[in-house]
Amino acid sequence: xxxxxxxxxxxxxxxxxxxxxxxxxxxxxxxxxxxxxxxxxxxxxxxxxxxxxxxxxxxxxxxxxxxxxxxxxxxxxxxxxxxxxxxxxxxxxxxxxxxxxxxxxxxxxxxxxxxxxxxxxxxxxxxxxxxxxxxxxxxxxxx
Amino acid sequence: xxxxxxxxxxxxxxxxxxxxxxxxxxxxxxxxxxxxxxxxxxxxxxxxxxxxxxxxxxxxxxxxxxxxxxxxxxxxxxxxxxxxxxxxxxxxxxxxxxxxxxxxxxxxxxxxxxxxxxxxxxxxxxxxxxxxxxxxxxxxxxx
DNA sequence: CTTTAATCAGACAATTTAATCTGTTTTAGA
DNA sequence: TCTAAAACAGATTAAATTGTCTGATTAAAG
Numbered sequence: 001x002x003x004x005x006x007x008x009x010x011x012x013x014x015x016x017x018x019x020x021x022x023x024x025x026x027x028x029x030x031x032x033x034x035x036x037x038x039x040x041x042x043x044x045x046x047x048x049x050x051x052x053x054x055x056x057x058x059x060x061x062x063x064x065x066x067x068x069x070x071x072x073x074x075x076x077x078x079x080x081x082x083x084x085x086x087x088x089x090x091x092x093x094x095x096x097x098x099x100x101x102x103x104x105x106x107x108x109x110x111x112x113x114x115x116x117x118x119x120x121x122x123x124x125x126x127x128x129x130x131x132x133x134x135x136x137x138x139x140x141x142x143x
Numbered sequence: 144x145x146x147x148x149x150x151x152x153x154x155x156x157x158x159x160x161x162x163x164x165x166x167x168x169x170x171x172x173x174x175x176x177x178x179x180x181x182x183x184x185x186x187x188x189x190x191x192x193x194x195x196x197x198x199x200x201x202x203x204x205x206x207x208x209x210x211x212x213x214x215x216x217x218x219x220x221x222x223x224x225x226x227x228x229x230x231x232x233x234x235x236x237x238x239x240x241x242x243x244x245x246x247x248x249x250x251x252x253x254x255x256x257x258x259x260x261x262x263x264x265x266x267x268x269x270x271x272x273x274x275x276x277x278x279x280x281x282x283x284x285x286x
Numbered sequence: 287c288t289t290t291a292a293t294c295a296g297a298c299a300a301t302t303t304a305a306t307c308t309g310t311t312t313t314a315g316a
Numbered sequence: 317t318c319t320a321a322a323a324c325a326g327a328t329t330a331a332a333t334t335g336t337c338t339g340a341t342t343a344a345a346g
Contacts, residue, residue: 001149001232001233001302001303002236002240003147003233003236003240004146004147004238005238005239006144006333006334007240007333007334007335008333008334010238010239010240011240013239014240014241017239017251029291029292029293030292030293031291031292038242042336042337043334043335043336045293045294046335048293049293049295052294059292059293059294060293060343061292061341061342062290062291062292062293062341062342062344063289063290063291063292063342063343063344063345064291064292064343064344065291065292065293065342065343065344066293067293078252086144089144090144090146093145094146095146095147095148095153096148096153096156096157096160097145097148097150097153097154097157098157098282098286099181100285100286105282105285106278106281107278107282108275108278108279108282109221109270109275110278112266112270113266116259116262116263116266119259119262120259123255123256123259127252127255132251135249135250135251135253136251138249139241139249139250139251142248143241143242143243144332144333149303149304150303150304150305151303151304172321172322172323173322173323174322183304183305183306185305185306185307186304186305186306188323188324189324192323192324195323202322202323202324203313203322203323204311204312204313204322204323204324205311205312205313205314205320205321205322206312206313206314206315206319206320206321206322207313207314207315207321207322208312208313208314208322208323209322209323210323287346288345288346289344289345289346290343290344290345290346291342291343291344291345292341292342292343292344293340293342293343294339294340294341294342295338295339295340295341296337296339296340297337297338297339298335298336298338299334299335299336299337300333300334300335300336301332301334301335302331302332302333302334303330303331303332303333304329304330304331304332305328305329306327306328306329306330307326307327307328307329308325308326308327308328309324309325309327310323310325310326311322311323311324311325312321312322312323312324313320313322313323314319314320314321314322315318315319315321316317316318316319316320
Protein backbone atom coordinates (compact mmCIF):
# COMPACT_ATOMS: atom_id res chain seq x y z
CA UNK A 1 0.00 0.00 0.00
CA UNK A 2 1.05 3.56 -0.61
CA UNK A 3 1.47 6.14 2.14
CA UNK A 4 -0.97 8.85 1.11
CA UNK A 5 -0.68 9.33 -2.63
CA UNK A 6 -1.73 6.90 -5.32
CA UNK A 7 0.98 5.07 -7.26
CA UNK A 8 0.22 7.32 -10.23
CA UNK A 9 0.84 10.36 -8.09
CA UNK A 10 4.02 9.01 -6.51
CA UNK A 11 5.43 8.25 -9.95
CA UNK A 12 4.26 11.57 -11.32
CA UNK A 13 6.08 13.51 -8.61
CA UNK A 14 9.18 11.37 -9.08
CA UNK A 15 9.17 12.07 -12.81
CA UNK A 16 8.71 15.81 -12.44
CA UNK A 17 11.50 15.97 -9.84
CA UNK A 18 13.66 13.97 -12.24
CA UNK A 19 13.08 16.40 -15.08
CA UNK A 20 13.61 19.37 -12.78
CA UNK A 21 17.00 17.95 -11.81
CA UNK A 22 18.18 17.96 -15.44
CA UNK A 23 19.15 20.95 -17.55
CA UNK A 24 16.44 23.51 -18.19
CA UNK A 25 14.27 22.66 -21.19
CA UNK A 26 15.93 19.28 -21.54
CA UNK A 27 13.80 16.70 -23.42
CA UNK A 28 13.38 13.31 -21.70
CA UNK A 29 11.86 10.30 -23.46
CA UNK A 30 9.54 8.34 -21.15
CA UNK A 31 11.75 5.27 -21.62
CA UNK A 32 14.67 7.10 -20.02
CA UNK A 33 12.57 8.20 -17.07
CA UNK A 34 11.17 4.70 -16.66
CA UNK A 35 14.63 3.14 -16.61
CA UNK A 36 16.22 5.66 -14.26
CA UNK A 37 13.34 5.58 -11.79
CA UNK A 38 12.48 1.89 -12.24
CA UNK A 39 8.88 2.61 -13.17
CA UNK A 40 6.94 0.53 -15.75
CA UNK A 41 7.42 2.50 -18.96
CA UNK A 42 3.89 2.34 -20.34
CA UNK A 43 2.61 3.45 -16.95
CA UNK A 44 4.84 6.50 -16.59
CA UNK A 45 4.10 7.35 -20.19
CA UNK A 46 0.39 7.51 -19.41
CA UNK A 47 1.02 9.59 -16.30
CA UNK A 48 3.19 12.07 -18.20
CA UNK A 49 0.51 12.37 -20.85
CA UNK A 50 -2.00 13.38 -18.19
CA UNK A 51 0.46 15.87 -16.71
CA UNK A 52 0.78 17.30 -20.21
CA UNK A 53 -2.97 17.93 -20.28
CA UNK A 54 -2.65 19.61 -16.88
CA UNK A 55 -0.06 22.00 -18.27
CA UNK A 56 2.73 20.97 -15.92
CA UNK A 57 4.65 19.01 -18.52
CA UNK A 58 5.13 19.58 -22.23
CA UNK A 59 5.72 16.98 -24.92
CA UNK A 60 7.42 16.68 -28.25
CA UNK A 61 6.34 13.93 -30.63
CA UNK A 62 8.40 11.97 -33.10
CA UNK A 63 12.05 10.98 -33.19
CA UNK A 64 14.19 12.66 -30.52
CA UNK A 65 10.95 13.67 -28.85
CA UNK A 66 9.97 13.23 -25.24
CA UNK A 67 8.72 15.21 -22.27
CA UNK A 68 9.94 18.41 -20.68
CA UNK A 69 8.68 20.73 -17.96
CA UNK A 70 6.15 23.22 -19.29
CA UNK A 71 7.06 25.81 -16.65
CA UNK A 72 10.16 26.93 -14.83
CA UNK A 73 10.84 24.50 -11.95
CA UNK A 74 10.49 27.39 -9.48
CA UNK A 75 6.88 27.73 -10.61
CA UNK A 76 5.93 24.09 -10.07
CA UNK A 77 4.85 23.32 -6.51
CA UNK A 78 4.54 19.77 -5.21
CA UNK A 79 0.87 20.45 -4.49
CA UNK A 80 0.30 21.25 -8.18
CA UNK A 81 1.37 17.76 -9.18
CA UNK A 82 -0.71 16.14 -6.45
CA UNK A 83 -3.73 18.24 -7.41
CA UNK A 84 -3.34 17.29 -11.08
CA UNK A 85 -3.20 13.56 -10.40
CA UNK A 86 -4.96 12.68 -7.15
CA UNK A 87 -6.90 15.88 -6.68
CA UNK A 88 -7.22 17.70 -3.38
CA UNK A 89 -9.96 15.59 -1.77
CA UNK A 90 -7.24 14.21 0.46
CA UNK A 91 -7.23 17.52 2.28
CA UNK A 92 -10.98 17.71 2.68
CA UNK A 93 -11.97 14.13 3.44
CA UNK A 94 -12.41 12.68 6.90
CA UNK A 95 -9.34 10.74 7.99
CA UNK A 96 -11.58 8.18 9.71
CA UNK A 97 -14.04 7.93 6.84
CA UNK A 98 -16.97 9.32 8.83
CA UNK A 99 -19.76 10.70 6.67
CA UNK A 100 -20.31 14.47 6.59
CA UNK A 101 -17.23 15.36 8.58
CA UNK A 102 -17.15 19.15 8.78
CA UNK A 103 -16.54 21.88 11.36
CA UNK A 104 -20.15 21.67 12.56
CA UNK A 105 -20.33 17.87 12.41
CA UNK A 106 -16.73 17.05 13.32
CA UNK A 107 -15.47 13.51 13.67
CA UNK A 108 -13.75 12.69 16.97
CA UNK A 109 -10.25 13.42 15.66
CA UNK A 110 -11.24 16.36 13.48
CA UNK A 111 -9.09 18.93 15.27
CA UNK A 112 -6.08 16.75 15.96
CA UNK A 113 -5.93 15.62 12.36
CA UNK A 114 -6.74 19.04 11.01
CA UNK A 115 -3.49 20.43 12.35
CA UNK A 116 -1.41 17.77 10.66
CA UNK A 117 -3.32 18.07 7.43
CA UNK A 118 -2.78 21.83 7.34
CA UNK A 119 0.93 21.42 7.93
CA UNK A 120 1.13 18.87 5.12
CA UNK A 121 -0.78 21.13 2.77
CA UNK A 122 1.41 24.09 3.65
CA UNK A 123 4.56 22.11 3.07
CA UNK A 124 3.41 20.84 -0.33
CA UNK A 125 2.32 24.36 -1.27
CA UNK A 126 5.55 25.99 -0.16
CA UNK A 127 7.96 23.60 -1.82
CA UNK A 128 8.71 24.03 -5.51
CA UNK A 129 10.52 21.39 -7.49
CA UNK A 130 13.60 23.53 -8.16
CA UNK A 131 14.47 23.26 -4.47
CA UNK A 132 15.01 19.52 -4.71
CA UNK A 133 17.52 19.46 -7.57
CA UNK A 134 20.54 18.36 -5.55
CA UNK A 135 18.64 15.89 -3.40
CA UNK A 136 17.06 14.35 -6.45
CA UNK A 137 20.43 13.93 -8.16
CA UNK A 138 21.79 12.26 -5.01
CA UNK A 139 18.86 9.90 -4.79
CA UNK A 140 18.88 8.96 -8.48
CA UNK A 141 22.53 8.04 -8.17
CA UNK A 142 21.65 5.50 -5.49
CA UNK A 143 18.53 3.83 -6.85
CA UNK B 144 -10.05 7.01 -2.06
CA UNK B 145 -9.17 7.03 1.60
CA UNK B 146 -6.90 9.62 3.20
CA UNK B 147 -4.16 7.46 4.70
CA UNK B 148 -5.78 4.42 6.28
CA UNK B 149 -7.48 1.57 4.47
CA UNK B 150 -11.26 1.34 4.62
CA UNK B 151 -10.85 -1.58 7.02
CA UNK B 152 -8.77 0.57 9.33
CA UNK B 153 -11.10 3.57 9.13
CA UNK B 154 -14.04 1.37 10.04
CA UNK B 155 -12.07 -0.40 12.75
CA UNK B 156 -11.19 2.86 14.47
CA UNK B 157 -14.77 4.07 14.14
CA UNK B 158 -16.06 0.89 15.75
CA UNK B 159 -13.61 0.98 18.65
CA UNK B 160 -14.42 4.65 19.30
CA UNK B 161 -18.08 3.71 19.21
CA UNK B 162 -17.65 0.99 21.81
CA UNK B 163 -15.50 3.25 23.96
CA UNK B 164 -18.27 5.82 23.97
CA UNK B 165 -20.73 3.36 25.47
CA UNK B 166 -20.83 2.08 29.05
CA UNK B 167 -17.81 0.12 30.21
CA UNK B 168 -18.01 -3.58 29.37
CA UNK B 169 -21.12 -3.02 27.29
CA UNK B 170 -21.73 -5.73 24.67
CA UNK B 171 -22.40 -4.49 21.12
CA UNK B 172 -23.65 -6.77 18.35
CA UNK B 173 -21.97 -6.05 15.02
CA UNK B 174 -25.38 -5.31 13.50
CA UNK B 175 -25.87 -2.43 15.90
CA UNK B 176 -22.46 -1.00 15.12
CA UNK B 177 -23.07 -1.39 11.39
CA UNK B 178 -26.37 0.45 11.58
CA UNK B 179 -25.18 3.28 13.79
CA UNK B 180 -22.03 3.90 11.79
CA UNK B 181 -23.52 3.09 8.37
CA UNK B 182 -20.93 0.41 7.66
CA UNK B 183 -21.73 -2.81 5.72
CA UNK B 184 -22.49 -5.30 8.47
CA UNK B 185 -20.60 -8.32 7.15
CA UNK B 186 -17.59 -6.08 6.61
CA UNK B 187 -17.47 -4.60 10.11
CA UNK B 188 -18.08 -8.07 11.48
CA UNK B 189 -14.92 -9.33 9.77
CA UNK B 190 -12.95 -6.35 10.99
CA UNK B 191 -14.09 -6.83 14.58
CA UNK B 192 -13.14 -10.49 14.38
CA UNK B 193 -9.63 -9.53 13.39
CA UNK B 194 -9.44 -6.97 16.20
CA UNK B 195 -10.48 -9.79 18.52
CA UNK B 196 -7.46 -11.79 17.40
CA UNK B 197 -5.32 -8.73 18.06
CA UNK B 198 -6.57 -8.55 21.62
CA UNK B 199 -8.10 -5.10 21.35
CA UNK B 200 -11.66 -6.32 21.22
CA UNK B 201 -13.36 -9.24 22.95
CA UNK B 202 -16.35 -11.21 21.75
CA UNK B 203 -19.22 -13.19 23.15
CA UNK B 204 -20.92 -15.77 20.97
CA UNK B 205 -24.56 -16.77 20.87
CA UNK B 206 -27.77 -14.93 21.64
CA UNK B 207 -27.27 -11.57 23.33
CA UNK B 208 -23.65 -11.84 22.33
CA UNK B 209 -21.54 -9.29 20.51
CA UNK B 210 -18.29 -7.41 20.81
CA UNK B 211 -16.81 -5.41 23.65
CA UNK B 212 -13.47 -3.73 24.34
CA UNK B 213 -10.92 -6.18 25.70
CA UNK B 214 -9.06 -3.45 27.60
CA UNK B 215 -9.95 -0.29 29.42
CA UNK B 216 -10.44 2.53 26.88
CA UNK B 217 -7.60 4.46 28.52
CA UNK B 218 -5.27 1.61 27.50
CA UNK B 219 -6.23 1.57 23.83
CA UNK B 220 -4.26 4.03 21.73
CA UNK B 221 -5.29 4.98 18.21
CA UNK B 222 -1.96 3.69 16.96
CA UNK B 223 -2.75 0.25 18.40
CA UNK B 224 -5.80 -0.06 16.17
CA UNK B 225 -3.90 1.18 13.12
CA UNK B 226 -1.04 -1.21 13.84
CA UNK B 227 -3.44 -4.14 14.19
CA UNK B 228 -5.19 -3.51 10.89
CA UNK B 229 -2.92 -1.64 8.47
CA UNK B 230 0.37 -2.25 10.22
CA UNK B 231 3.00 0.43 10.70
CA UNK B 232 4.61 0.36 7.26
CA UNK B 233 2.89 3.65 6.68
CA UNK B 234 5.43 5.24 9.00
CA UNK B 235 8.43 3.62 7.37
CA UNK B 236 7.61 3.74 3.69
CA UNK B 237 8.71 6.45 1.29
CA UNK B 238 5.94 8.96 0.71
CA UNK B 239 7.00 9.27 -2.94
CA UNK B 240 7.41 5.54 -3.46
CA UNK B 241 11.16 5.72 -4.11
CA UNK B 242 12.96 2.43 -3.59
CA UNK B 243 15.28 2.08 -0.59
CA UNK B 244 14.36 5.37 0.98
CA UNK B 245 16.38 5.64 4.20
CA UNK B 246 18.51 8.15 6.09
CA UNK B 247 21.55 7.29 3.98
CA UNK B 248 19.63 7.06 0.71
CA UNK B 249 16.98 9.71 1.35
CA UNK B 250 14.37 10.64 -1.20
CA UNK B 251 14.16 14.34 -2.04
CA UNK B 252 11.41 15.05 0.49
CA UNK B 253 12.69 12.68 3.18
CA UNK B 254 13.29 15.35 5.81
CA UNK B 255 10.24 17.49 5.12
CA UNK B 256 7.94 14.48 5.19
CA UNK B 257 9.72 12.93 8.12
CA UNK B 258 8.67 15.78 10.39
CA UNK B 259 5.02 15.43 9.51
CA UNK B 260 5.15 11.66 9.81
CA UNK B 261 6.67 11.87 13.28
CA UNK B 262 4.01 14.31 14.42
CA UNK B 263 1.29 12.02 13.09
CA UNK B 264 2.83 9.02 14.82
CA UNK B 265 3.15 10.92 18.07
CA UNK B 266 -0.44 12.06 17.95
CA UNK B 267 -1.76 8.56 17.29
CA UNK B 268 0.45 7.19 20.07
CA UNK B 269 -0.58 9.84 22.59
CA UNK B 270 -4.31 9.67 22.07
CA UNK B 271 -6.26 6.92 23.78
CA UNK B 272 -9.84 6.15 22.85
CA UNK B 273 -11.29 7.20 26.22
CA UNK B 274 -10.42 10.80 25.38
CA UNK B 275 -12.88 10.87 22.49
CA UNK B 276 -16.00 9.74 24.32
CA UNK B 277 -17.89 13.03 24.19
CA UNK B 278 -16.82 13.88 20.65
CA UNK B 279 -17.82 10.43 19.46
CA UNK B 280 -21.26 10.73 21.05
CA UNK B 281 -21.72 14.11 19.38
CA UNK B 282 -20.72 12.77 16.00
CA UNK B 283 -22.86 9.64 16.20
CA UNK B 284 -25.86 11.81 16.97
CA UNK B 285 -25.37 13.65 13.68
CA UNK B 286 -24.53 10.87 11.24
C1' DC C 287 11.33 8.75 -49.21
C1' DT C 288 12.16 5.58 -45.86
C1' DT C 289 13.39 4.28 -41.43
C1' DT C 290 13.33 4.92 -36.72
C1' DA C 291 11.98 6.53 -32.29
C1' DA C 292 8.98 8.92 -29.99
C1' DT C 293 4.00 10.50 -28.17
C1' DC C 294 -0.66 9.32 -28.14
C1' DA C 295 -5.10 6.58 -27.84
C1' DG C 296 -7.80 3.06 -26.30
C1' DA C 297 -8.62 -1.53 -25.08
C1' DC C 298 -7.21 -5.16 -22.11
C1' DA C 299 -5.24 -7.92 -18.10
C1' DA C 300 -3.69 -8.47 -13.42
C1' DT C 301 -3.72 -7.32 -8.78
C1' DT C 302 -5.42 -5.49 -4.64
C1' DT C 303 -9.03 -3.96 -1.83
C1' DA C 304 -13.78 -3.83 -0.54
C1' DA C 305 -17.93 -6.07 0.07
C1' DT C 306 -21.14 -10.05 0.00
C1' DC C 307 -22.80 -14.66 0.46
C1' DT C 308 -23.46 -19.28 2.49
C1' DG C 309 -23.27 -21.98 6.05
C1' DT C 310 -21.66 -23.60 10.88
C1' DT C 311 -21.25 -23.11 15.73
C1' DT C 312 -22.51 -21.16 20.00
C1' DT C 313 -25.53 -19.63 23.68
C1' DA C 314 -29.42 -17.18 26.09
C1' DG C 315 -34.01 -17.45 26.85
C1' DA C 316 -38.80 -19.06 26.06
C1' DT D 317 -35.46 -28.86 24.47
C1' DC D 318 -36.25 -25.67 20.87
C1' DT D 319 -35.64 -21.33 18.75
C1' DA D 320 -33.57 -17.11 17.80
C1' DA D 321 -29.63 -14.26 17.53
C1' DA D 322 -25.17 -13.85 17.63
C1' DA D 323 -19.93 -14.79 16.33
C1' DC D 324 -17.13 -17.34 13.26
C1' DA D 325 -15.18 -19.42 8.88
C1' DG D 326 -14.36 -19.59 4.26
C1' DA D 327 -15.65 -18.90 -0.50
C1' DT D 328 -17.09 -15.77 -3.79
C1' DT D 329 -18.11 -11.42 -6.17
C1' DA D 330 -17.45 -6.53 -7.22
C1' DA D 331 -14.88 -2.46 -7.75
C1' DA D 332 -10.85 0.18 -7.99
C1' DT D 333 -6.16 0.55 -8.95
C1' DT D 334 -2.15 -0.76 -11.31
C1' DG D 335 0.09 -2.36 -15.17
C1' DT D 336 0.33 -4.17 -20.24
C1' DC D 337 -0.55 -4.53 -25.09
C1' DT D 338 -1.60 -3.12 -29.86
C1' DG D 339 -1.68 0.05 -33.09
C1' DA D 340 -1.93 4.92 -34.95
C1' DT D 341 0.29 9.29 -35.56
C1' DT D 342 4.18 12.33 -35.67
C1' DA D 343 8.69 14.05 -36.78
C1' DA D 344 13.88 13.84 -37.07
C1' DA D 345 17.62 11.97 -39.68
C1' DG D 346 19.85 9.26 -43.13
